[in-house]
Amino acid sequence: MSPSGAKKAALVTVGSGLILLLTGCQSKNISGLGYDKGLSSVNDTTLPLWQGAWIAAGVVGVLTALAIFYPILFNRQKSDELPRQFRHNNKVEISLTAIAFIIVLVLFGFTARAESKITHVDSAAAAQHNIEVKGIQWSWQFTYNDAGTGPSTTVTGTPAQPPTLVLPLGEKVRFTLTSNDVDHGFWIPAFMIQMQTLPGVENHLQFAAQKLGTFPGRCNILCGRNHSQMLFTVKVVTPAEYQTYLSTLKAA
Ligand SMILES: [Cu+2]
Incomplete structure:
Protein backbone atom coordinates (compact mmCIF):
# COMPACT_ATOMS: atom_id res chain seq x y z
CA MET A 1 0.00 0.00 0.00
CA SER A 2 1.32 3.51 -0.84
CA PRO A 3 1.93 5.88 2.12
CA SER A 4 -1.16 7.97 1.23
CA GLY A 5 -3.24 4.78 0.86
CA ALA A 6 -2.12 3.63 4.32
CA LYS A 7 -2.94 7.09 5.70
CA LYS A 8 -6.46 6.93 4.23
CA ALA A 9 -7.02 3.39 5.56
CA ALA A 10 -5.89 4.41 9.05
CA LEU A 11 -8.12 7.50 9.05
CA VAL A 12 -11.14 5.48 7.87
CA THR A 13 -10.54 2.87 10.60
CA VAL A 14 -10.23 5.47 13.34
CA GLY A 15 -13.17 7.48 11.98
CA SER A 16 -15.52 4.50 11.84
CA GLY A 17 -14.36 3.45 15.33
CA LEU A 18 -15.22 6.88 16.69
CA ILE A 19 -18.61 6.88 14.94
CA LEU A 20 -19.40 3.45 16.42
CA LEU A 21 -18.33 4.65 19.87
CA LEU A 22 -20.30 7.88 19.73
CA THR A 23 -23.50 6.45 18.25
CA GLY A 24 -23.53 3.90 21.08
CA CYS A 25 -23.70 6.79 23.55
CA GLN A 26 -27.38 6.61 24.43
CA SER A 27 -27.42 5.94 28.14
CA LYS A 28 -29.75 2.93 27.82
CA ASN A 29 -27.34 1.12 25.51
CA ILE A 30 -24.18 1.63 27.53
CA SER A 31 -23.11 -1.36 29.54
CA GLY A 32 -22.98 -0.94 33.31
CA LEU A 33 -19.25 -1.77 33.07
CA GLY A 34 -19.42 -4.23 35.94
CA TYR A 35 -22.48 -2.82 37.74
CA ASP A 36 -26.21 -3.39 37.39
CA LYS A 37 -28.69 -0.59 36.98
CA GLY A 38 -31.26 0.31 39.61
CA LEU A 39 -30.20 -1.98 42.47
CA SER A 40 -30.13 0.88 44.97
CA SER A 41 -30.87 4.60 45.13
CA VAL A 42 -27.09 5.10 45.05
CA ASN A 43 -26.69 3.21 41.74
CA ASP A 44 -29.13 5.68 40.14
CA THR A 45 -26.71 8.52 40.90
CA THR A 46 -23.36 6.76 40.64
CA LEU A 47 -23.80 4.59 37.56
CA PRO A 48 -24.06 7.49 35.06
CA LEU A 49 -20.94 9.00 36.68
CA TRP A 50 -19.09 5.67 36.37
CA GLN A 51 -20.14 5.28 32.71
CA GLY A 52 -19.39 8.93 31.91
CA ALA A 53 -15.90 8.65 33.42
CA TRP A 54 -15.17 5.60 31.23
CA ILE A 55 -16.45 7.35 28.09
CA ALA A 56 -14.34 10.43 28.89
CA ALA A 57 -11.32 8.18 29.54
CA GLY A 58 -12.03 6.34 26.25
CA VAL A 59 -12.13 9.57 24.22
CA VAL A 60 -8.93 10.88 25.85
CA GLY A 61 -7.33 7.45 25.34
CA VAL A 62 -8.20 7.34 21.62
CA LEU A 63 -6.92 10.90 21.05
CA THR A 64 -3.71 10.12 22.95
CA ALA A 65 -3.19 6.91 20.96
CA LEU A 66 -3.72 8.89 17.73
CA ALA A 67 -1.18 11.50 18.85
CA ILE A 68 1.33 8.72 19.53
CA PHE A 69 0.75 6.41 16.59
CA TYR A 70 0.16 8.98 13.82
CA PRO A 71 3.75 10.34 13.96
CA ILE A 72 5.13 6.81 14.46
CA LEU A 73 3.39 5.60 11.29
CA PHE A 74 3.47 8.64 9.04
CA ASN A 75 6.28 10.93 10.19
CA ARG A 76 9.14 8.49 10.03
CA GLN A 77 12.67 9.67 9.28
CA LYS A 78 12.67 10.93 5.71
CA SER A 79 16.28 12.07 5.33
CA ASP A 80 19.49 12.44 7.31
CA GLU A 81 18.93 16.17 7.63
CA LEU A 82 18.41 17.28 11.27
CA PRO A 83 14.79 18.44 11.74
CA ARG A 84 13.97 21.95 12.93
CA GLN A 85 15.12 22.34 16.57
CA PHE A 86 13.10 24.37 19.11
CA ARG A 87 12.77 24.50 22.89
CA HIS A 88 9.08 25.11 23.49
CA ASN A 89 5.82 26.22 21.95
CA ASN A 90 3.82 28.54 24.20
CA LYS A 91 0.54 28.11 22.34
CA VAL A 92 0.69 24.30 22.63
CA GLU A 93 1.73 24.37 26.27
CA ILE A 94 -0.97 26.83 27.31
CA SER A 95 -3.69 24.93 25.44
CA LEU A 96 -2.59 21.54 26.86
CA THR A 97 -2.69 22.99 30.39
CA ALA A 98 -6.10 24.52 29.73
CA ILE A 99 -7.50 21.26 28.30
CA ALA A 100 -6.24 19.26 31.33
CA PHE A 101 -7.71 21.88 33.67
CA ILE A 102 -11.10 21.71 31.92
CA ILE A 103 -11.12 17.88 32.12
CA VAL A 104 -10.40 18.00 35.86
CA LEU A 105 -13.03 20.71 36.36
CA VAL A 106 -15.73 18.72 34.53
CA LEU A 107 -14.93 15.48 36.40
CA PHE A 108 -14.87 17.39 39.70
CA GLY A 109 -18.20 19.10 38.98
CA PHE A 110 -20.06 15.86 38.16
CA THR A 111 -18.45 14.06 41.12
CA ALA A 112 -19.32 16.83 43.61
CA ARG A 113 -22.92 16.90 42.35
CA ALA A 114 -23.28 13.10 42.70
CA GLU A 115 -21.56 13.06 46.08
CA SER A 116 -23.77 15.73 47.62
CA LYS A 117 -26.82 13.76 46.44
CA ILE A 118 -25.51 10.44 47.83
CA THR A 119 -24.41 11.80 51.19
CA HIS A 120 -27.72 13.55 51.88
CA VAL A 121 -29.10 12.07 55.12
CA ASP A 122 -32.35 12.85 56.97
CA SER A 123 -32.32 13.36 60.74
CA ALA A 124 -32.78 10.18 62.78
CA ALA A 125 -36.29 11.33 63.77
CA ALA A 126 -37.35 12.05 60.18
CA ALA A 127 -35.87 8.87 58.68
CA GLN A 128 -38.25 6.04 57.83
CU1 LIG B 1 -12.21 -4.95 58.05
Whole structure:
Protein backbone atom coordinates (compact mmCIF):
# COMPACT_ATOMS: atom_id res chain seq x y z
CA MET A 1 0.00 0.00 0.00
CA SER A 2 1.32 3.51 -0.84
CA PRO A 3 1.93 5.88 2.12
CA SER A 4 -1.16 7.97 1.23
CA GLY A 5 -3.24 4.78 0.86
CA ALA A 6 -2.12 3.63 4.32
CA LYS A 7 -2.94 7.09 5.70
CA LYS A 8 -6.46 6.93 4.23
CA ALA A 9 -7.02 3.39 5.56
CA ALA A 10 -5.89 4.41 9.05
CA LEU A 11 -8.12 7.50 9.05
CA VAL A 12 -11.14 5.48 7.87
CA THR A 13 -10.54 2.87 10.60
CA VAL A 14 -10.23 5.47 13.34
CA GLY A 15 -13.17 7.48 11.98
CA SER A 16 -15.52 4.50 11.84
CA GLY A 17 -14.36 3.45 15.33
CA LEU A 18 -15.22 6.88 16.69
CA ILE A 19 -18.61 6.88 14.94
CA LEU A 20 -19.40 3.45 16.42
CA LEU A 21 -18.33 4.65 19.87
CA LEU A 22 -20.30 7.88 19.73
CA THR A 23 -23.50 6.45 18.25
CA GLY A 24 -23.53 3.90 21.08
CA CYS A 25 -23.70 6.79 23.55
CA GLN A 26 -27.38 6.61 24.43
CA SER A 27 -27.42 5.94 28.14
CA LYS A 28 -29.75 2.93 27.82
CA ASN A 29 -27.34 1.12 25.51
CA ILE A 30 -24.18 1.63 27.53
CA SER A 31 -23.11 -1.36 29.54
CA GLY A 32 -22.98 -0.94 33.31
CA LEU A 33 -19.25 -1.77 33.07
CA GLY A 34 -19.42 -4.23 35.94
CA TYR A 35 -22.48 -2.82 37.74
CA ASP A 36 -26.21 -3.39 37.39
CA LYS A 37 -28.69 -0.59 36.98
CA GLY A 38 -31.26 0.31 39.61
CA LEU A 39 -30.20 -1.98 42.47
CA SER A 40 -30.13 0.88 44.97
CA SER A 41 -30.87 4.60 45.13
CA VAL A 42 -27.09 5.10 45.05
CA ASN A 43 -26.69 3.21 41.74
CA ASP A 44 -29.13 5.68 40.14
CA THR A 45 -26.71 8.52 40.90
CA THR A 46 -23.36 6.76 40.64
CA LEU A 47 -23.80 4.59 37.56
CA PRO A 48 -24.06 7.49 35.06
CA LEU A 49 -20.94 9.00 36.68
CA TRP A 50 -19.09 5.67 36.37
CA GLN A 51 -20.14 5.28 32.71
CA GLY A 52 -19.39 8.93 31.91
CA ALA A 53 -15.90 8.65 33.42
CA TRP A 54 -15.17 5.60 31.23
CA ILE A 55 -16.45 7.35 28.09
CA ALA A 56 -14.34 10.43 28.89
CA ALA A 57 -11.32 8.18 29.54
CA GLY A 58 -12.03 6.34 26.25
CA VAL A 59 -12.13 9.57 24.22
CA VAL A 60 -8.93 10.88 25.85
CA GLY A 61 -7.33 7.45 25.34
CA VAL A 62 -8.20 7.34 21.62
CA LEU A 63 -6.92 10.90 21.05
CA THR A 64 -3.71 10.12 22.95
CA ALA A 65 -3.19 6.91 20.96
CA LEU A 66 -3.72 8.89 17.73
CA ALA A 67 -1.18 11.50 18.85
CA ILE A 68 1.33 8.72 19.53
CA PHE A 69 0.75 6.41 16.59
CA TYR A 70 0.16 8.98 13.82
CA PRO A 71 3.75 10.34 13.96
CA ILE A 72 5.13 6.81 14.46
CA LEU A 73 3.39 5.60 11.29
CA PHE A 74 3.47 8.64 9.04
CA ASN A 75 6.28 10.93 10.19
CA ARG A 76 9.14 8.49 10.03
CA GLN A 77 12.67 9.67 9.28
CA LYS A 78 12.67 10.93 5.71
CA SER A 79 16.28 12.07 5.33
CA ASP A 80 19.49 12.44 7.31
CA GLU A 81 18.93 16.17 7.63
CA LEU A 82 18.41 17.28 11.27
CA PRO A 83 14.79 18.44 11.74
CA ARG A 84 13.97 21.95 12.93
CA GLN A 85 15.12 22.34 16.57
CA PHE A 86 13.10 24.37 19.11
CA ARG A 87 12.77 24.50 22.89
CA HIS A 88 9.08 25.11 23.49
CA ASN A 89 5.82 26.22 21.95
CA ASN A 90 3.82 28.54 24.20
CA LYS A 91 0.54 28.11 22.34
CA VAL A 92 0.69 24.30 22.63
CA GLU A 93 1.73 24.37 26.27
CA ILE A 94 -0.97 26.83 27.31
CA SER A 95 -3.69 24.93 25.44
CA LEU A 96 -2.59 21.54 26.86
CA THR A 97 -2.69 22.99 30.39
CA ALA A 98 -6.10 24.52 29.73
CA ILE A 99 -7.50 21.26 28.30
CA ALA A 100 -6.24 19.26 31.33
CA PHE A 101 -7.71 21.88 33.67
CA ILE A 102 -11.10 21.71 31.92
CA ILE A 103 -11.12 17.88 32.12
CA VAL A 104 -10.40 18.00 35.86
CA LEU A 105 -13.03 20.71 36.36
CA VAL A 106 -15.73 18.72 34.53
CA LEU A 107 -14.93 15.48 36.40
CA PHE A 108 -14.87 17.39 39.70
CA GLY A 109 -18.20 19.10 38.98
CA PHE A 110 -20.06 15.86 38.16
CA THR A 111 -18.45 14.06 41.12
CA ALA A 112 -19.32 16.83 43.61
CA ARG A 113 -22.92 16.90 42.35
CA ALA A 114 -23.28 13.10 42.70
CA GLU A 115 -21.56 13.06 46.08
CA SER A 116 -23.77 15.73 47.62
CA LYS A 117 -26.82 13.76 46.44
CA ILE A 118 -25.51 10.44 47.83
CA THR A 119 -24.41 11.80 51.19
CA HIS A 120 -27.72 13.55 51.88
CA VAL A 121 -29.10 12.07 55.12
CA ASP A 122 -32.35 12.85 56.97
CA SER A 123 -32.32 13.36 60.74
CA ALA A 124 -32.78 10.18 62.78
CA ALA A 125 -36.29 11.33 63.77
CA ALA A 126 -37.35 12.05 60.18
CA ALA A 127 -35.87 8.87 58.68
CA GLN A 128 -38.25 6.04 57.83
CA HIS A 129 -35.90 3.37 59.17
CA ASN A 130 -32.74 3.49 61.29
CA ILE A 131 -30.05 0.83 61.42
CA GLU A 132 -26.73 1.01 63.26
CA VAL A 133 -23.75 -0.74 61.70
CA LYS A 134 -20.70 -1.51 63.80
CA GLY A 135 -17.48 -2.96 62.41
CA ILE A 136 -15.79 -5.34 64.84
CA GLN A 137 -12.61 -7.39 64.42
CA TRP A 138 -13.70 -9.46 62.47
CA SER A 139 -17.35 -9.27 61.63
CA TRP A 140 -20.33 -6.93 61.72
CA GLN A 141 -23.04 -5.93 64.15
CA PHE A 142 -26.39 -4.62 62.91
CA THR A 143 -28.81 -2.92 65.32
CA TYR A 144 -32.35 -2.39 64.09
CA ASN A 145 -33.52 0.73 65.93
CA ASP A 146 -37.06 0.29 64.53
CA ALA A 147 -37.40 -2.89 66.61
CA GLY A 148 -36.92 -1.07 69.92
CA THR A 149 -34.02 -0.98 72.34
CA GLY A 150 -33.82 -4.58 73.61
CA PRO A 151 -30.59 -6.56 73.23
CA SER A 152 -32.30 -8.88 70.75
CA THR A 153 -32.52 -6.04 68.20
CA THR A 154 -28.76 -6.37 67.63
CA VAL A 155 -27.50 -9.08 65.30
CA THR A 156 -23.81 -9.92 65.72
CA GLY A 157 -21.94 -12.00 63.18
CA THR A 158 -18.74 -13.99 63.45
CA PRO A 159 -16.25 -15.02 60.74
CA ALA A 160 -17.78 -18.51 60.90
CA GLN A 161 -21.34 -17.19 60.77
CA PRO A 162 -21.45 -13.96 58.78
CA PRO A 163 -24.53 -11.87 59.63
CA THR A 164 -27.37 -10.89 57.32
CA LEU A 165 -28.48 -7.29 56.91
CA VAL A 166 -32.21 -7.29 56.17
CA LEU A 167 -33.51 -4.27 54.22
CA PRO A 168 -37.02 -3.28 53.11
CA LEU A 169 -37.53 -2.94 49.35
CA GLY A 170 -37.87 0.64 48.10
CA GLU A 171 -37.78 2.24 51.57
CA LYS A 172 -35.01 4.56 52.64
CA VAL A 173 -32.88 3.41 55.55
CA ARG A 174 -30.63 5.75 57.52
CA PHE A 175 -27.43 4.05 58.65
CA THR A 176 -25.21 5.11 61.52
CA LEU A 177 -21.74 3.63 61.03
CA THR A 178 -19.24 3.17 63.85
CA SER A 179 -16.41 0.84 64.77
CA ASN A 180 -15.63 -1.12 67.88
CA ASP A 181 -11.85 -1.17 67.41
CA VAL A 182 -10.04 -0.19 64.20
CA ASP A 183 -11.02 1.32 60.82
CA HIS A 184 -13.29 -0.85 58.69
CA GLY A 185 -15.09 -0.22 55.42
CA PHE A 186 -18.79 -1.00 55.05
CA TRP A 187 -19.10 -2.04 51.43
CA ILE A 188 -21.97 -3.41 49.34
CA PRO A 189 -20.38 -3.69 45.87
CA ALA A 190 -23.58 -4.29 43.88
CA PHE A 191 -25.20 -1.19 45.44
CA MET A 192 -22.12 0.95 44.61
CA ILE A 193 -21.96 1.85 48.29
CA GLN A 194 -19.00 2.08 50.61
CA MET A 195 -18.38 4.15 53.72
CA GLN A 196 -15.78 3.88 56.45
CA THR A 197 -16.66 2.77 59.96
CA LEU A 198 -14.22 4.48 62.31
CA PRO A 199 -13.69 4.16 66.07
CA GLY A 200 -14.99 7.23 67.93
CA VAL A 201 -16.66 8.68 64.81
CA GLU A 202 -20.27 8.40 63.62
CA ASN A 203 -20.68 8.30 59.86
CA HIS A 204 -24.10 8.45 58.25
CA LEU A 205 -25.46 7.06 55.03
CA GLN A 206 -28.96 6.76 53.66
CA PHE A 207 -30.24 4.73 50.76
CA ALA A 208 -33.05 2.51 49.54
CA ALA A 209 -32.51 -0.99 48.15
CA GLN A 210 -34.51 -1.34 44.94
CA LYS A 211 -34.40 -5.01 44.03
CA LEU A 212 -35.44 -8.11 45.97
CA GLY A 213 -32.70 -10.68 46.52
CA THR A 214 -29.44 -11.25 48.33
CA PHE A 215 -26.23 -9.35 47.70
CA PRO A 216 -22.74 -9.85 49.14
CA GLY A 217 -21.27 -7.30 51.56
CA ARG A 218 -17.60 -6.88 52.51
CA CYS A 219 -15.12 -4.93 54.56
CA ASN A 220 -12.88 -2.98 52.19
CA ILE A 221 -10.26 -1.62 54.57
CA LEU A 222 -7.46 -3.93 55.61
CA CYS A 223 -8.24 -4.15 59.31
CA GLY A 224 -6.15 -7.06 60.58
CA ARG A 225 -5.50 -10.76 60.36
CA ASN A 226 -9.03 -11.91 59.54
CA HIS A 227 -10.05 -8.95 57.40
CA SER A 228 -10.96 -11.24 54.51
CA GLN A 229 -13.54 -12.95 56.70
CA MET A 230 -15.52 -9.78 57.41
CA LEU A 231 -18.35 -10.83 55.13
CA PHE A 232 -22.06 -10.19 55.39
CA THR A 233 -25.12 -10.72 53.23
CA VAL A 234 -27.67 -8.08 52.34
CA LYS A 235 -31.14 -9.53 52.03
CA VAL A 236 -33.73 -7.25 50.46
CA VAL A 237 -37.30 -8.24 51.40
CA THR A 238 -40.74 -6.65 50.93
CA PRO A 239 -41.71 -3.98 53.51
CA ALA A 240 -44.25 -6.42 55.03
CA GLU A 241 -41.56 -9.11 55.42
CA TYR A 242 -39.28 -6.48 56.96
CA GLN A 243 -41.92 -5.66 59.57
CA THR A 244 -42.30 -9.38 60.32
CA TYR A 245 -38.52 -9.63 60.72
CA LEU A 246 -38.53 -6.67 63.13
CA SER A 247 -41.25 -8.30 65.24
CA THR A 248 -39.31 -11.60 65.46
CA LEU A 249 -36.29 -9.58 66.66
CA LYS A 250 -38.47 -7.80 69.25
CA ALA A 251 -39.99 -11.08 70.44
CA ALA A 252 -36.69 -12.93 70.70
CU1 LIG B 1 -12.21 -4.95 58.05
